[in-house]
Amino acid sequence: MAAESPSRGPEPDLPDEDGAAYRAPTASPAGSETTSTSEMQQLRRLLVGPEQEQLDTVRRRLDALDSEAEQIERVSQVLPQAIALRAADGDQLAKALEPTIEQTLKRSVQRNPKPLVDALFPVIGPAIRRGIREALGQLLASINQTLEHSLSPRSLRWRFEAWRTTQSFAEIVLRNTLLYRVEQLFLIDRTTGLPLLHVHADAVEAQDSALVSGMMTAIQDFVQDSFGEAGGGSLETLRVGDLTVWIEPGPEAVLAAVLRGHPSPAxxxxxxxxxxxxxxxxxxxxxxxxxxxxxxxQAEPLLASGLLAQYREEERRAPSPLLWIVLALLVLLGGVWLFFSLRERQQWETYLGRLDAEPGLVVLDDGWADGRRFVRGLRDPLAAAPEALLPSTGLDADEVRAAWEPYQSLDPAMVARRAARLLEAPPTVSFRVEDGVLIASGTASAAWQAHAQTRAALLGTIARYDGGDVTDPRLQLLTDSLEQQEVQFQVGTPQLAPGQDAALDRTAALVRALLDAAAEAEWTVRIRVAGHASREGSDAFNQTLSQQRAEAMVRLLTERGLPAAVFEAVGTGQPRTDRPEQDEATRAFNRSTAFHVSFPDVR
Known part of the structure; x- marks a missing residue:
């Protein structure tokens, strides 16, 4: 049994490539063909109608574009010829295009001026350079002429004449140097008498060209009517005061030149x-x-080239001896003035240099004011007087005006001066500042040293005070005397050598005097008693022996009423001197004690 195929309805009409509907073949009966066709057309309009209309619109636009392109192509072929023909007939095309071209150029310049500048540079560049050269040439000529007529004896005579006659100096110079000058040129139409062009020289008052041409035409007609000859003729020259008018007729125009002076036939x-x-x-x-x-x-430059002038050449004469004398005097006076000016300047620079080098002085400004030199700055009250530096520089104090404001200088030299003043230091004491430490040196009484140690704290500009290098003259003398004392011992024992009692008593007296002087100054004294030994014994023996000798000396001094607390016994185990022990005197000196004094409160 054959398989059954499913039944299918009629196929819908589909559009072909040209947009026409395509109907699929059906097996419907012939009687229903008309009804089916109508229904299919309605369905086609519902399904593809809008798309079909859009396709038709696109096709029409494409056809229009093709037609427009063909028209543009045809216009581009005939446009150059049409423009050339229209331009030959008149300027109507140029007038019509002028607003559009101006607007286009304006927008192009606003957007990017560089292309237009690059295009015009080959034309404008040479014109600008030529104009600058001509302007500079005229300027140099004017300057040369001005100098020639301003620095010579003749110019002085002309200036006097100008003042006497109440005329301007330029008029006097022109009258004495000018041979002739064309001041104005008129180009006048010969038929109508109307002015075509008018140019005039610099610094010349221009006349009304219409009025001048009308009057000249009227005078020309009058002369021809009154004095004309049968063969014709024209007026060639007119004189009006200092001015002369030359008239050169031509076929179409008349050239009239207004002259001053006496022109040559050329x-x-x-x-x-x-x-x-x-x-x-x-x-x-x-x-x-x-x-x-x-x-x-456009004929103006050509007409302006006719504004000619010629000046009288100056006769070159040899300078008179009087002129050379005057010049020599001027040079001499100039040299003297320059010498004194340079010397004064050097003196002023020297003065400023000394002010800068002086501690406690700071120069803020200097210069000239009211015909006098001035200097303005800061001055520490303890600094040197600025006016005291003037005589050494050669400057007069009356010619220098100074204004100094007080201030406290931190310069080390000024800090040292301020310390000396505050501490009331004697002349034998000097100060210096190193790394913020005030160091005193010299000699002064113990009382002053104690006073300085207390008041130094009032100096706020220093970190601390060091007076260790200051000594009391009396204490120094006693210290030096005690440290030079020599008390000798017997060989190999801590016993005094015979005859040393006087030396011991003298030593005790010096120690007592030293303690009294230190007590007055309220100083603490420390005395180091160093025992020594000659080279005869071994090192160990000498060390023990030198210690015993130092202790024996302290005991002997305390037995004489001196406080034991001020002494310190130290055995050195060494000779007292580095000299070779060639004799008994040297060995005896090494068998002694030495004294070393210190002041802990000060040092």
Whole structure:
């Protein structure tokens, strides 16, 4: 039995590639074909209708783009020719494009001016350089002329003449040096008498070109009507006060030059050549003149080249001896002034250097004020007087004004001076500061040393006071005398040698005097008694023997009423001197005791 296939309904219409509906073949009866077609069309519109409309819209836009591209291509082919033809007919195209081009250039410059600058640089650069060269040349010429007419005897005479006649100095110079100068040039249309162009020299008051050309035309017509000859003719020269007007006629225009001075005939030829050049270069503009002077603005540089001038050459004369004498005196006076100025400057620098080197002085400012030198700074009250340094530099105290503000200097030298003043130190005591420590040295009484030790704490600028190098003259004398005493002992024993009682008594007296002087100064005294031995014994024996001798000396001194607390017995085991023991006197000296004094409260 054959397998049954499932029944299927009619296939829907599907769009083909062109967008038309595609109907799948069906096996429906012929009678229902019309109804099925209508239903399928409705279903197709519902399913693919919007997409079909979008595809149609895209196709129409693509066709329009292709058409627009073809049109742009055709326009680009004929546009250059159309612009060239239109530009030849007139300036209407330029006027129409002018706003657009100006706006485009403006936006381009605002966005990025560099491309336009790079494009114009080859044109503007040379023009700017040429303009700068001409301006500098005119400036140098003006400066040279001014110097020539300002520093010579003749210029002084002209200045006097200007003051006497109430005229300006420039007018006097011009009148005495000028041969001639073209001050103004007028280019006038010959038919209408209207001014085409007008230029004038610097520092010349320009006249109304329309008024001048009208008057000149009227005078020209009057002369021709009144005095004209049958062959024709024209007015060539007019004089008005110090001014002369030369008129050079041409086919289309008249060149009128306003002159001052006495021009040479060559100037007439130059003006005639200038008029011919103007007619040659601007022939069409002159022939087509209709009242608009704009086309002639470009002729201004050419017309300005006719503003010529010639000055009288100065006669070079040999300088008179009087002039050389005056110059020599001026040089001498200048040298003397320079010498004294440099010397005074050197003296002032020396004075400032000494002020800087002086402890307790700080210079803050110096200079000139009211015709006098001044110096301003800080001064410690204990510093040297600044005015005392002036005589050594050669400066006059009346020519220097000083203003010093008091302050307390931390300079070590000033701290030492302040300590000497506060501690009321005698002249025999000096001070120095090292690493914040005030060190005193010299000789002074024990009472003053005790006073200094107490008051040194009032110096707030130091860390501590060290007066160990200061000695009392009396104590020093007693100390030196005691340390030089010699009490000898017998050989090999701690017994005094015969005849040493006087030396012992003298030693006791010195110790007693030393203790009394130290008590007055309220100082503590320590006396170190060092025992010695000659080289005759062994080291161990000599060590024991020297200790016994030191103790024996302390016992002998205490038996004479001296306090034992001030003594310290020390055995050295060594000779008292390094000298060789070549005789008995040297060996006897080594068999003695030595005394060493110290003051613990001070040192």
């Amino acid at each position: 100037l007439r030829e130059a003006l005639r050549d200038l008029n011919e050049t103007l007619h040659l270069r601007f022939r069409q503009e002159l022939a087509a003149f209709d009242g608009d002077t704009g086309p002639f603005e």
